[in-house]
Amino acid sequence: MPKAGITYSKKHIEKSNFAEIRKQVESDVKEELGAITRPDDRVERAANIIRQADAEIALHAEDRDKAVASLWFYEQVLGLAAATGVAQNAYREILSKVLYGDPKQASPAAASNEELVQIAKDAGLKRVDDADEKLPELARIVFTARARRAAAVVFMRKAALALSQEPYGWSVEKIAEHAGVGTKLIYQQQRTARLNNER
8 A cells, every 4th residue: 555755666476366266266166065965975075175275374374474574564565465365454464463463453654665674673574585476376375275265164064054954963063073173163154054044
């Protein structure tokens, strides 16, 4: 977000077509999980997709976030929210999380490039070498994993609800054990599926 007193980098960060990525991922997950007819098999596979996506996010999100913060605070590159595939508010949360460990803490105002660099140094943020080259791939990986996760959750919800009804009549505990997840998650998934059915 441009501010007076700051000279911005002319560096252009490659931006993926995140809408197309989401569309393709949703189609792939729908095809994979939609082909599974039994809800017990579907809930198990959906849970596996979610676990794999969570692992990818955990592995790459921190590096993505550090690259974003380095590009902003050390190089004053614009367009980082779009290059990362997140909304402006999520972008601000990334910066705050990297600086302070708290995505809700407001970043301090800076009136110059030097002040932005000093904020980063004071927070212990190190400059990421080749951040402009690393960010596009990291952003794609995290975005794709989140899209896969979101698509799989929809199928997990419906399958978990179906398993709790006739002719299956499974308990929440049995569904959770079968899927390899906690009972709290199954309760949440079933509740959301019921609310969605009522709409």
